[in-house]
Amino acid sequence: MFQSKARITAIGSYVPERTLTNTDLEKLVETDDEWIVQRTGIKERRMAREDEFTSDLAYQAVRNLMERYDKSVDDVDLIIVCTMTPDFKTPSVASTLQAKLGIKNTGAFDLNTACSGFTYGLYVANGMITSGLNKKVLVVGSETLSRITDYTDRATCILFGDGAGAVLLEYDEQQPSFISSHIGSEGEGGKSLYCSNLSNMMNGEEIVDNGKFVQNGRAVYKWAVTTVPKGMKTVLQNASMELKDVDWFVPHSANLRMIESICEKSDFPLEQTLYSLVNFGNTSAATIPLSLDQGVREGKVKNGDKILLYGFGGGLAHAGLFINWTVE
Template sequence: MRRAIVRGTGHYLPERVVENSWFEGKLDTSDEWIRARTGIERRHFAAEDQRTSDLGILAGKAALENAGIPVDRLDAVIVATSTPDLTFPSVATMVQAGLGMQRGFAYDIQAVCAGFVYALANADAMIRAGLADRVLVIGAETFSRIMDWTDRSTCVLFGDGAGAVVLEAAEGAGTAADQGILATDLNSDGRYRDLLYVDGGVASTGTSGHLRMQGNLVFRHAVEKLAQTAHHALEKAGLNPEHVDWLVPHQANMRIIESTAKRMQLPMEKVVLTVADHGNTSAASIPLALSVANSEGRFKPGQILVAEAIGGGLAWGSVVLRW
C-alpha cells in the first residue's frame, strides 16, 4: 500500500522575541507567574508588515530544502491556520505563489490548534488514494493579531511562527513496520465551542475579534482527550505506548503536556518540548517542534512518533508515524 513518508521539515520564527518581562509593565502579571502556570518563558511576534503567508512561505522553503525536493515536483500545498491574511483566497494559494509553484493545488484547513494534525491526515489520505505524490503541509499562525492585550489569562500564552513538513508517497507492506504515517485519529465536539473561540467573524461582527478561553475547562478536556486520541491512533496502527519513541504534543501548556505524558506512561525524556521558547503557536506548534527536533538530530530512522493536539471546536486528534 502507499504510505506518506516524511522527507523533510522546516520552520520559521519571526525575529522579534518577547520575553515574559515585556508583559509586567502592561498587566498584573510576572515572569514567575507565567512560567509557573504555563512553562512559557518567551515567544515570537511577527513584524507589522509580516503576514501568515510570509511565515508559511519561509517555513515551506526550509522544508523543501531539507527534503531535497524542488518545488516543481510538489502536487499540493495544505496550510493549517486560524489567522489567514484575508477572508479569501486561502493562505495556501499565497504560499503556492510565493514558492513559485505553478502546478497542483492548494487549500487551507481550519481546526485551530489541531489544524496541523488535521492537515497531515488530509495529506495522508490523498497520498494513499493516489491523488498526490508529494504534499507540503504547513502550520502557520500570527495569533498576536487576535489577542486582547488586557486579558492576562490569554495574551501571555500565544506566539507566532510556522512549521512545515514534506510528505512523499512510497510503497509499504501495510504493516506497523512500514515507514511513514501509520494511523490517524480525528475528533470534534461542537457542544464545547464556547470554551475556546474568537468573538468576531465575517458573518457575525465583521471584525477579526479577540481570542476568548475558559482555561480551566479547556485544561480538563485537553488532558483527557489528548491521551485518548493517542491511544486510539496507536491501536489503529497495531502499536501501544511501549512502542513510542517520541511524543510530539501541541505546545500549549507544560502542565497539559506533563499530564498527557503521564497518562500515556511516557517519561518526559521522550517528549519534544518547545513551549518555553515559542509559547502556544496554535497550528504551527507541532510542525515547529518536529522541525526543531529534527534539526537537532533527535529522530532516528525507524522510530515511532506520536503527534497530538486539541483546539477550539473542540477539535482534537493524533497521528502515528514511523520516521
C-alpha cells in the same frame, strides 16, 4: 488496516525575529515571569512584524525545508496550509503561498482546525496521496496569533505566539510514514476557546464578539487532559501498538503543565516528549512541526523512530497520528 503510501521526506520551520518575553508582558498586564512559568512553562514567544503575515512565515518555513533537504517544490501538486489566522478571508494562504513559491500545477487550500490543524493536515495529505489523487504535497502549519490576541487579557496574552513549520509528503509505497490515526470533534465545547468573526452567537448562546481570542482556560485544560490520553490509546490500538512502542510523543505545545498531566495519566515519560512552548509559546497549528523540527535539529529524532503526534484545541477538535520517521 489502511496501508499508507505517503512518506514525509523533508521538514522546515521559521519563527519571526522579534521576541516577547514574560518581562515584556509584565509591562502590558498585571502578571509576572514566575506566575507564567509556573502555570504554563512558557518563557517567551515570537511576534511577526507589522508587514509580516501568515503566508510570509509559511514561505520562509518552506524555503528552510528546501534548502536543508535540497528539495524542489516545482512539482508539488497540492498545498495545504493549516491556519486560523489567514492573511485574508479570501484568497487562501495556500494560494498566496503557491504564488510566492511560483508553483504552476498545484491545488491549494487552507484547513482550519486551530491547534489540531497540522495533524488534521497530515491526515488529509496522507489520504490524498494514498488514494492516488496526489503525488507530492506540502503541509504547512503557520500562524500569526499575535494579530488575534487581546493584550489586555492576562489569562490569554501570556500563551500565544507566531511561527510556522512545513513538511513535504511524497508518494512512497515501500517506506510509508503513516501507521495509524484518530480524529474527533466536540463542537458543543466550542465556546471554551474561540475567536469571533461574523456571529455573536454560538450553539444558541451569546458570546463575546471582539475578534480576539476568548478562552475558558480551566475548561480547555480539563478537556485536554481527559481527551488526549484516551485519543493516544485509540491511535495506538488502531496500529496494534502500545505506548512502549513510542520513541517520541509530540503533543500540541499549549502548556507544559497540561503536557505533564497528559504524560502522567498515560504513564509516558516526559523525557520522551518534544515541545516548542518554552521559547515560542502556543503557536496553534505550528507547534507540532516546530517541536518536531527542534527534535530533528537537536539530533533527538532519528530515522526509524516511531512518533506519536497529537493535536488538540479550538473546535474543540483533536487529531492524533502514529508515524514512522523516515526522512532522508
